Amino acid sequence: MQLTMDDTDDSLTALHPNHVKVTRISAILFVLPFVIGSIILEVAELLPFGIFVVPTVLLAAFIVIRVPLRRYQARGYDLGNDRLRVVRGILFRHDSVVPFGRVQHIDVDQGPLQRAYGIATLTVHTAGTHNSSVHLPGLGNDDALAMRETIRAHIKRETT
Amino acid sequence: MxxxxxxxxxxxxxxxxxxxxxxxxxxxxxxxxxxxxxxxxxxxxxxxxxxxxxxxxxxxxxxxxxxxxxxxxxxxxxxxxxxxxxxxxxxxxxxxxxxxxxxxxxxxxxxxxxxxxxxxxxxxxxxxxxxxxxxxxxxxxxxxxxxxxxxxxxxxxxxxxxxxxxxxxxxxxxxxxxxxxxxxFAMGHKRLITFGLFEFSLAVFAVLAGLFQYAETFVSINLWDAEFWRDNFADPGSAVASWGPAVQIIAGAMGLITLFIVGSLTGLVRTVLRDWGFVLERTAKGFRRRRGLLTKTDVVMPLHRVQAIKTKTGFIRRRFGWHALSFVSLAQDSGSASHDVAPFATMEEIAPIARVAGFAVDPQAETRWYRGSREFRVDAAIVDFCVLLMIAAGAAVGLTLSGLASPLFALIAVAIGALLAFRQMFLWRFDFNALGPDYVFIKRGWLAPKLDVASRIKLQSLEIVQGPIARKRGYATLYFGLAGGTLELEGLPIARAQELRQAILGSIAGTDFSELVG
Known part of the structure; x- marks a missing residue:
């Protein structure tokens, strides 16, 4: 009954495009204090103009524009017949596979930002010390709920 | 209510x-x-x-x-x-x-x-x-x-x-x-004393050092002050220097012997306190272990809860054929010592215990042992060397600027780096993994080899992780999701990592978690 799963990245499903927007907004919230700080330092006129603000703004733009897109492109998942594969990471590639038969429980979480954009995070918990919870953010909310039902149905069938 | x-x-x-x-x-x-x-x-x-x-x-x-x-x-x-x-x-x-x-x-x-x-x-x-x-x-x-x-x-x-x-x-x-x-499995007094002598421990010195630090404010001995040592030992005219070379050598030897005796005694006392009356029984519910002199413990480990077994040894005790067996159990409590089932036993005694738990300590004859990736071997050695090289560079700069000592002392760090790199190249030859029909075997180490055996179907998840260098050079680390413990294989060729994952996932998919825990 089990299908073999190929280990290439071609078989991966991409996340919901809104995931990029949400991560960008989070990134903006993260860099904002630093940008404000650099502007204040500029206003204080301690050093010639641009010493603080230029590098900070460039770095902030990189974090807000480039990084979320690259991370989105690096992420992917594959819902097999009996297992879930989650791939993530730009520099460090993490490629996890959780068999449905080892899932202890499943969470679907939505933060306020995620709710506004209609996406959700699916988390599967296992009994293992390593990978005790595998997070899969950036799914369409309906997809996440459907995936939860699929995995749950599988667990039920195996158990009874 | x-x-x-x-x-x-x-x-x-x-x-x-x-x-x-x-x-x-x-x-x-x-x-x-x-x-x-x-x-x-x-x-x-x-x-x-x-x-x-x-x-x-x-x-x-x-x-x-x-x-x-x-x-x-x-x-x-x-x-x-x-x-x-x-x-x-x-x-x-x-x-x-x-x-x-x-x-x-x-x-x-x-x-x-x-x-x-x-x-x-x-x-x-x-x-x-x-x-x-x-x-x-x-x-x-x-x-x-x-x-x-x-x-x-x-x-x-x-x-x-x-x-x-x-x-x-x-x-x-x-x-x-x-x-x-x-x-x-049981340990009599004779076995316990032998075990204790192998458990050489200098923990007592750590405790003493801690006490000294505590007492520093009250006593004038200041352990971490170089002046104290120099005044008493190194300076001409100080107590030790005035003894003459023969006495100095004898004093040094006596010091080492004392260290050895105190270390052995500490180990002996600790072992006797912990493992007094060690008895491992097979009961209807699983393994039952009782031990302890002052703190008595009585632990039951149900059979089907055993997720993996681990054996280890020390480089001296191995010469005498002594090994330790412990279980990785689903009901793991925080203490690491809690699932020792045979802390000091021969391999002939360990194999039957493992068999009772449903594990083998050796793969079947036709199973092949695999080594890690050669690229990983080289890269890890280079990384080890580079880290020490950077430390050496930092030390050289520091010494030059401060003028405390010759910057040539930084060469010591370079030498250590070379040694670590050589060690990495050498130890690679002793790291093996094998995949039997039911178990994953991982063997590591040269003088004190460790063997981990995990049941294939009792694994929870599998993850392949590659860093930037690993991706270029075609190797990966495979992490096994083991309940109650950790298990990973570093530096596998990527093809081998994927082959292992595929095979193990195949056996996992056949059984549900509830069948494992019963």
Whole structure:
């Protein structure tokens, strides 16, 4: 009954495009204090103009524009017949596979930002010390709920 | 709270809320008093000029003791447990109340533990292990010894009942309970002493160093002050230097011998205290291990809970054929020593124990052992060397700037780096992995090899991780999701990592988790 799963990245499903927007907004919230700080330092006129603000703004733009897109492109998942594969990471590639038969429980979480954009995070918990919870953010909310039902149905069938 | 389940089966259950043994207040209070010692000392020394310093310190101690004792009493008053028909319920909390219920089916182990003080008072700590780990477990601290034993038997009976009730007669588990257990491993006094001598430990020196540091303010010896050592040992005219070379050598040798004797004795004492009367039995419910001289422990490890086995050895004891076997169990509590099943045994003794647990210590003859990736071997050596090279560069710059010593001393770090790189290149030859039909075998180490054996179907998840270098060079680390422990294979060729993952996933998919835990 089990299908073999190929280990290439071609078989991966991409996340919901809104995931990029949400991560960008989070990134903006993260860099904002630093940008404000650099502007204040500029206003204080301690050093010639641009010493603080230029590098900070460039770095902030990189974090807000480039990084979320690259991370989105690096992420992917594959819902097999009996297992879930989650791939993530730009520099460090993490490629996890959780068999449905080892899932202890499943969470679907939505933060306020995620709710506004209609996406959700699916988390599967296992009994293992390593990978005790595998997070899969950036799914369409309906997809996440459907995936939860699929995995749950599988667990039920195996158990009874 | 009325236990409705208990109403259905009133004969079996005591639905009365029970309290812990009253003396546990005393133990908790005394344990809390340790916390009072430091403030007392601090108060005394900060006010030692004044004649009333001692009284102030005692007063502070008294206040703390009363507060701690009061809280201990309140906590005892407000802690009740109910042994119901289907679960154990605990209600606790002085201000905010917590109610927790654990069904018998979810209780994996019931362990009894006695440390010194409770043992003198005839008390025992009862712990219900559910696999949740750490603070999530229910602990009854403390019951009387009889109560503890009764409760454990009761829980085991209930738990059996839950499993057996489907078909077999209830009398069957009565018989099973009384069945004499087979001793599968025990350590006599002679073995214990041999073991203790191998457990050479310099921990006592760490403790002494800590005490010295503590005492630094009161005594004029300052361990971390180079001046102290230089004055006493190195300077011409100092005590040691005036002894002459022969005496110096003899003194040095005596020092080493003392170190050896103290280290061996520490190891011996620690081992005897921990492993006195070590008995491992095979009971109807699984393995039962009892050990300890002052702190007695009695732990039951159900068979099907064993996820993996680990053997290790030391580079000297291996010459004499001694190895240690421990289990990785689903109901792992925090202490690492808790699942030692044969801490000092020959491989011939270990193999049968592993077999009882359903594991093999050797793959079948046709299974091939694989090595890690050659690229990983080289890269890891280079990385080791580069790290030390950077340290050397930093040290050279620092020494040049400060002028404390010749910058050539930085070459020591370079030499260490070369040594580490060579070690990495060399040790690679002793790292193996093999995939049998039922088990994953991982062997590591040259002088003191370690062997880990995990059951394929009992793994929970698999993850392949590649860093930037690893991706370019085609190797990866494979992490096994092991319940109650960690297991990984570093530096596998990517193809081998994927092959292992594919094969293991194939065997995992055939069984559900519930079939494993039973």
């Amino acid at each position: 009325v236990d409705q389940e208990a109403d259905i089966e009133p004969a079996a259950a005591s639905a009365e809320p029970l309290r812990k043994h009253p003396l546990s207040v005393v133990v908790a209070g005394l344990a809390g008093l340790q916390n009072a010692l430091f403030p007392m000392a601090a108060a005394y020394f900060s006010m030692r000029e004044k004649w009333w310093a001692l009284f102030a310190a005692l007063g502070i101690g008294l206040v703390i003791a009363v507060v701690i004792g009061g809280f201990a009493y309140l906590a005892w008053r407000r802690f009740t447990y109910i042994v119901g028909a289907t679960d154990i319920r605990v209600e606790s909390g002085i201000v905010s109340r917590t109610a927790r219920s654990v069904p018998y089916e979810r209780i994996q182990d019931v362990s009894l533990e006695q440390s010194l003080l409770p043992r003198l008072l005839g008390l025992v700590q009862v712990k219900f292990e559910t696999g949740a780990g750490g603070d999530e477990e229910i602990t009854l601290r403390y019951l009387s010894e009889d109560q503890g034993e009764t409760l454990r038997d009761l829980v085991r009976e209930r738990k059996d009942g839950a499993v057996i009730a489907i078909g077999e007669a209830a009398s069957a588990n009565e018989a099973a309970k009384e069945e004499p257990a087979d001793v599968i």
